[in-house]
Amino acid sequence: MPDEEPGTPVPPGGEDPGVVTLTIPCAPEYVGTARLTILGVASRMGFSYDQVEDIRLAVGEACTNAIDRVARGGNGSGPGSITIRSHVETGRLTIEVEDHTGNGAAADGDAQARPVEEIDPQELGALLMEILVDEVAVEPLPEGGTLVRLTKYTAEG
Amino acid sequence: METAMNLKVSPRAVDGTQVLDLEGEVDVYTAPLLRQAIVDLVEGGATHVLINLERVDYLDSTGLGILIGGVKRLKEQGGALRLVGPSARITRIFEITGLNKIFDVYATERDALAAGGR
Numbered sequence: 001m002p003d004e005e006p007g008t009p010v011p012p013g014g015e016d017p018g019v020v021t022l023t024i025p026c027a028p029e030y031v032g033t034a035r036l037t038i039l040g041v042a043s044r045m046g047f048s049y050d051q052v053e054d055i056r057l058a059v060g061e062a063c064t065n066a067i068d069r070v071a072r073g074g075n076g077s078g079p080g081s082i083t084i085r086s087h088v089e090t091g092r093l094t095i096e097v098e099d100h101t102g103n104g105a106a107a108d109g110d111a112q113a114r115p116v117e118e119i120d121p122q123e124l125g126a127l128l129m130e131i132l133v134d135e136v137a138v139e140p141l142p143e144g145g146t147l148v149r150l151t152k153y154t155a156e157g
Numbered sequence: 158m159e160t161a162m163n164l165k166v167s168p169r170a171v172d173g174t175q176v177l178d179l180e181g182e183v184d185v186y187t188a189p190l191l192r193q194a195i196v197d198l199v200e201g202g203a204t205h206v207l208i209n210l211e212r213v214d215y216l217d218s219t220g221l222g223i224l225i226g227g228v229k230r231l232k233e234q235g236g237a238l239r240l241v242g243p244s245a246r247i248t249r250i251f252e253i254t255g256l257n258k259i260f261d262v263y264a265t266e267r268d269a270l271a272a273g274g275r
Contacts, residue, residue, distance in 0.1 A: 028186035032163060035184075035215075053246055060217050064185040121222030124254065128218055131253050 018088040024063075026070055026079040026101050031063045034084050038095065041086045045093055046154045054132040055152055059084065059095055061125040061132075062148040066099035068122050069146070080145070097148045098141065162187050166194045174270060175203040180212040183220030191220065195227045195238075204236025207269050211242035221256060228259060237261060239269045 022037045024030035038059045042052045066082050080101035087094040129136050135151040164187035165180040175198050183191055198206055206227065210216075227238045239261045243251065251257040263269035 028184075031185055032182065050246070050249070057215075057217060057250070060184060060215075064217060064219060067185055121218045124221055125218035127254060128250075 020086040020088070021083065023081050023083045026066055026082050026099055028064075028067055030082075031060055031067070034063050034082070035060050037084065038086060041088065042093060042152075045088060047093075047152070048155070051152065051154075055093065055095070055150075058129045058132040058136075058150050058152075059097060061129050062095075062097035062150065065122060065125050065148070066097070066101060066146065068125075069099070070101045091154050093152050093154075095150045097150070099145045100141075100143075101145045162190060164190055166190050168194060168198065171207075171266070171270060174205055174207055176207045176209060176266070178209045178212070182215035183213060183223075184215060184217045185219045188217075188219040188223050192223045192226070195223065195230070199230055199234065204231060204234045205239070206231060206236070207239045207241055207266065209241045209266060210244070210247060213247065214244065216243075216247050216250060221250070221254065224260065225256070228261075237272075239263060239272065241266050241269045 020037070020041050022034060024034055035056050039052065039056050042055045047055065063082055063084070067079075070079055080099060082097060082099045082101075085096040085098070087096070129148070129150065133150045133152045135149070137147075137149040139147045139149075141147055163181045164183055165178075167178040167180075169176050169178065177191075177194055177198070179191065181187065195206065208224070208227075224238070224240070231238045241263050242265065243262060248257075248262070251260055251262065261272075263272065
């Protein structure tokens with residue numbers, strides 16, 4: 001095991017995953033770019049076609065959620081940005097979608113408890129993320145904005 | 158920067174039924190085009206609208222929300238919104254969200270037109 005430089009960040013779990021990072025403006029016209037990037041990452045990892053599409057939609061929803069919060073929150077300091085970090089590991093893809101928008105946490109309410117026609121699109125987005133990937137974690141960031149962590153396991157993983 | 162819309166919405170009429178042909182991706186960026194097209198039809202007096210999804214390869218929660226809005230609005234007018242030809246992928250999204258229970262979905266435009274109403 002090689003010696004580690006002092007201060008070298010060690011990812012959780014001790015492995016050193018490949019990380020692909022993309023930062024986009026927090027604006028509707030850039031969500032397609034984020035989806036294309038994630039399509040490229042996920043399609044090289046042994047996911048099925050449907051799984052890749054699930055990941056693409058989940059990431060699109062996470063970005064859309066951030067954009068909707070800015071549209072609703074109107075914090076007046078510009079739209080901010082969204083950073084999408086894809087951690088590629090054996091059998092697992094973890095995508096962190098972090099918005100720097102100064103707005104609070106995502107709606108992750110109890111969308112499933114109500115008739116689907118009464119759900120608003122933002123809640124529908126949260127519901128889709130829950131269904132499409134294996135794990136979803138939503139955390140407000142101390143400096144404002146929200147971190148959404150999506151994890152999907154490959155079948156053999 | 159102005160980015161090209163990756164969605165085309167083309168209205169046409171078939172035997173008096175208003176049809177919207179969609180092509181491309183319906184997402185947070187392009188969905189306002191679809192919303193406006195539905196609003197225009199309803200304000201023009203349409204009660205039965207058919208949306209052709211055969212050439213839609215991506216549909217997110219924003220698009221779903223607009224379709225739900227269209228279903229409600231046309232139902233209030235005594236009409237109906239019908240969806241035609243969603244891909245297996247989009248059919249799956251309808252199913253996992255439970256929206257297949259409120260959407261009126263047909264495999265072909267002919268089937269949807271045969272369901273009646275103008």
